[in-house]
Amino acid sequence: MNTRFLALKLLRMLVTIWFVVTFVFVVLRATTDPVEALLPPDATPDEIAQWSEIWGLDQPIIVQYGRYIASLTVGDLGFSYRDGRPVTVVVGQRIPATLILGGTALALALFVGVPFGIIAALRRNRLSDRLIMAFSVFGFAIPNFFFGILLILLFSLYLRWLPSSGYGGLDHLVMPAATLGLATAGALARFTRSSMLEALSKPFMETAAAKGAGAFRRVMRHAVPNAAIPVVTILGLNIGALISGSIVTETVFAWPGVGRLLISSVEARDLAVVQFLVLLIALTMVVANLLVDILYSVLDPRIRVAGAAKAG
């Protein structure tokens, strides 16, 4: 990883963040009167004038924009109008639950999707391959809110094995994590399979066989590492899918995370909270993409070399 490559990535990251920040500001100012949104409807004109001055709403728009950027950089993001607490506190409380759910779902997707994909590639066109691919298509195509509801019907209402909603022990985590991880597992299985098939057809596999390496060693030492790179790409792309998925999944299972907070804030038009959540998610996405880029060059020396050659 050379510095110029990294610097370029960081710059793009900052541009994206700046754009999202500006987008939020513009949409917010273009569509709502902040005074109307923040003050009770029976506020008197005097009160409106007074608060406009306090919030700087009587200033030109460019000054307001500058103040807005300045307040973001010092972490002053406003207050939830529903309970008056700072948005950082409101959102911060919800983050652990989301990380637990997202982490479990991602681990589940990796532990199911990648081995399934490898097995499917090794047993290409056999029954097991077909079944795994059918699972993959199913996982990818079923709406997660529908899958979640089917799980609730089967395991909570019919079998009565698992609680249908809420937060607490491991039994609360099973169904939301399965719902959230399913689509990613399906995508991973599919891409691992095609990536493995490509690696298996490469000349180095014949070389490995000629050297006398056993079947297990050939797969694990030669095919899998070479198949890993496209899989990492897909994983990077799926971070976004996981975030979107968690918004729906958390709402279906009444999971007290960030996604459900976003939905209830949009419903109540609690704009300060929505704004902070959007910025937070954008930041997460951008950092995740950067990590994927770094992971790439760790996994694939060719990218490092190419990057260094280009840079000079």
Next chain:
Amino acid sequence: MAQTLPTNERRRRLGMLSANRVVLVFAWAILGCVLFLGVFGYWLTPYAPTEQNLLDRLAPPALFGFDSAYLLGSDRLGRDILARLVFATRISLAIALAGTVIGAIIGTMLGFIAAYFRGLIEEAIMTLVDIQASLPFIIIALTLLAFVGNSLTLFIIIMGIYGWERYARLARGAVLSAQSQPYARAVRALGASPWRLYTRHLLPNIAGVLIVQFTLNYPEIVLLETALSFLGLGIQPPLTSLGQMMGDGRDLLINAWWLSVIPGTLIFATTLSISIIGDWLRDRLDPTIARGE
């Protein structure tokens, strides 16, 4: 490659081919049923979608062997699920179609504009493309819904913003690669305007790729619309969509599973069948994607 394959491998491939055929026919059949339901569904039920019968609330579906006056049951206001399903299918399919068409037009136009003007305009458009591609779209949709407030017009616009960046990339790439082609230079030399070159000569050339993108985007927009409506942030009563019907029945899972499961199955059937058909179309129309693996 084909000559070197051993016979059993070839036979297996042929077997797979016919298995894919079966799946494809099945997908067309399901899509046909969904479309039939959307178009002619009112013939299957004597009730209107808004007709309430408060004495017959949450009636179970007769189709599954219950003793009931309603083929697919009734909801909490005693409205016929089948009639509402027809209504919801029409709205869900129409909104997704509108969204896909808007996205395709905006995206293709912006792609052409970027390729035509180059320079700063291209930079700006492609930056927007990158940014939209790097954020989960539901976040953009939720931001707009929160700040602007939900309305049907806004909702359709949001569906239209979805996926435009992919058409923009495709269209721009096609123009840039075609500019060096002899036919494009010939058309230019004949005195045709860039607009004519793009719409009459380039567009037909990339139509296959765009149509494939269309079939990939359509089910995604169906899912986006139904997800938002399911969460209560999309289509609002008195209109209904498949997602809104599902969300409506969510609190009544214990008493009336059919309220959620029937529209959910329909969403799944629609998106799955269109995805399968889209895959098949891609293999047929898009020469840039290698067949097979």
